[in-house]
Amino acid sequence: MISILTSTVHSLVLAGPLAQPSATHGNTNVELVVGIFLFVIAGFVIGFGGLTIGRIVRPTMPHPEKGKAYECGEPAIGDSWVQFDLRFYTVALVFIVFDVEVALLWPWAVVFKDMGAPAFWAFIVFFLLIAIPFLYEWKSGYLNWVRASTAQKRRSVLEEGT
Amino acid sequence: MVEFLTSQLGVSIILALVVIGVMLGSVAYCIFFERKIAGWVQDRFGPNRVGYRGILQSIADGGKLLLKEDVIPGHVDTPLFILAPAIIFLVAFVGFAAIPWGGQLQLGENLVDIQVAKPDIGLLYILGVASIGVYGVVLGGWSSNNKYSFYGGIRAAAQMLSYEIPLGLCILVVVLTMGTLRLESITLQQTEYWGGILPMWNVILHPLAFLVFLITALAESNRMPFDLPEAEQELVGGYHTEYSGLKFGMFLLAEYAHMITASGFIAVLFLGGWHFPWIAWTQPEATAWYAVIAKMLVLAGKITFFIFLMMWLRWTLPRLRFDQLLRLAWKGLIPITLGLFTLAVILVYVGRQQSLPWALLGNAVVLAIVLAAAGLSQVEVTGRQANLPSIRPGPVSTGTART
């Protein structure tokens, strides 16, 4: 184990100085990851540094009322981690389908200019496979946000009957 | 050391630090301008007390947020409650890594890019980072354990997901035309001219796609008229109801940082990035330091224009209702962008993707089809949904309704 660690350090040190000319990089994206790291670290430093400075200078006057949920002055009943509406989930599900579809289309879009007819027909098939169910969902009313609940439908049927 | 500083990596690191600094400053001043523009739209002065004409207002605001008590209520999920503003803040900044700020710079023998990184898929990178932005809002809403916050967070998630599809399709139109996912190549291709005069900006080629992109960008950064996640009249403060002090300030700063990212993205995709036509300094051949500064200023000007537009819209337009918002995305923007996408496919297929008359004709046809379809089918994009059963308040008779 120790020999492995020393060999790691050894190879890392031997791996050369920090500054290698970028011409040899190819596209290993070191700049991108360095950039992401810098932005993330800077964001954390600014955010948590600010919070730390704030902790020193700001007042702390805890009060039981301050620790309660804000519900416009009413005491909150229960907490908010409840089951929510299924419609949000449906939106996310349909979104995923489109997201994956568009993700598959990116490489296609880049080469379409050069590929011509085969790419065109491959795309048409792919596109119809998505467009038809989308139209089906539209026609069936699943894209409507406001939907009649069963009770409302029943009542409207009753009203029509009488 | 000098060798390192003039290499691409060194320039990238320096540029990243500069960008972080400049963005923090401009984000703080965005808030000041927002208030000034609000004052201007509403025929009042806006902040004008701190410093000359209120110019120090942002610093005073920051100081105030720093000095305010930072309440973490007892009912929240504390780690996530702290993490959420950090995530939303970080995500807004990470996207800057792939934006081409000013073409290329001649440094000694090296020709370096004024761009932190230029991956093969710069465009997808920004899109991917933007799609992460949902987490800050959802986690902020969830961890607050407040019904207003929770509903605001869920709304924000549904809204951002819905508008990401037309956003992606609009970008596909650009990618089809340009045939590349590299942001610097997209900028370079827009520096050509039609007939030697008109710059080949995508906004001229695809005006409809540009408009839809602008709308979706507004929705993605939760700006008016799409600021339902924090609609004061319904949800108090939305996902940041329970936040106070500097954490609230971070949500606020992140919103403006998102605006800057979105504006930069629009400027690069549709308005030629750092390119300004007819001026030698902003052409891709110019690589001296003053040319790079000129290019950066041009890009900054374009970004400022879009930020001003977003603020102007915020203080002019009323907010949409949630069902209208989703209907606009699913039944308005997605069909339109699918049409524009088909148009782009056809244009590329017949080899006319860079031809201005064909593109404009195609845009007109798509617009006509959309308007005709909307008129014939009477699908209301906004307004009240047509096929709702009448809901009449009457005697409660659910027990007998089962017959």
Next chain:
Amino acid sequence: MFARAKARGSGGLSAQAKACGSFRIAILLVLTGMVLLAPTGSVAWATDDAVTAEQQIGVTGAAPPGGLLEPILFYAVAMTTVIAALGVCIAKNIVRMAVWLFIALGSVAMLYFLLAADFLGAIQLIVYVGGTLILLIFGVMLTSKSPWVRFEPPKLELIGAAVVCGALLVALCVVLYSAVWPETEGVVPGVSVADLGRRLLTTYLVPFEVAGVLLMIVMVGAAHLARQEK
């Protein structure tokens, strides 16, 4: 009714959970060891190769491209991935698990970027981090009726999980150490998006269209799910 488990943190952990914790720490150590070991070999090979590459193509600098920076970045990202993945296992609250998963998936995307698989990294961000995980969080929020859904698996399941994980670990180690790592000269250019698109439309055309069919099924399924709403 709203008896949220107040005992958060270590105070409320049962003895079983503590034992479980030490088991997880053991896994952490093993995984860390793997992460440290695996690239060490390749780095050593890379420097060995550099000597031959120098002789073959006359490269003057014997160092791999990126120098010290690239390994440092790799280790940082890899450690983040491992820690976040462990967080997914250790976290008892389901939304916190999702947050750990978010960090893990994000750092895997960074690993892809470092490996010059740009497109894969971006798609990882867009589809997995920005899409699937949101769906997962929605699913959690949709199904969880009690706020603090906690996972306290019974002992039998823990043993089963340990066996499966151990088998996987052994298998991975065997694969890692028996694999022949291809020797390269200099930097191998990554696959560009254009290459990817060309292959998607020629060699992999059938899977491409099958993916379309799959997406269609998901779309119809989503409609069916919406239908079941009252």
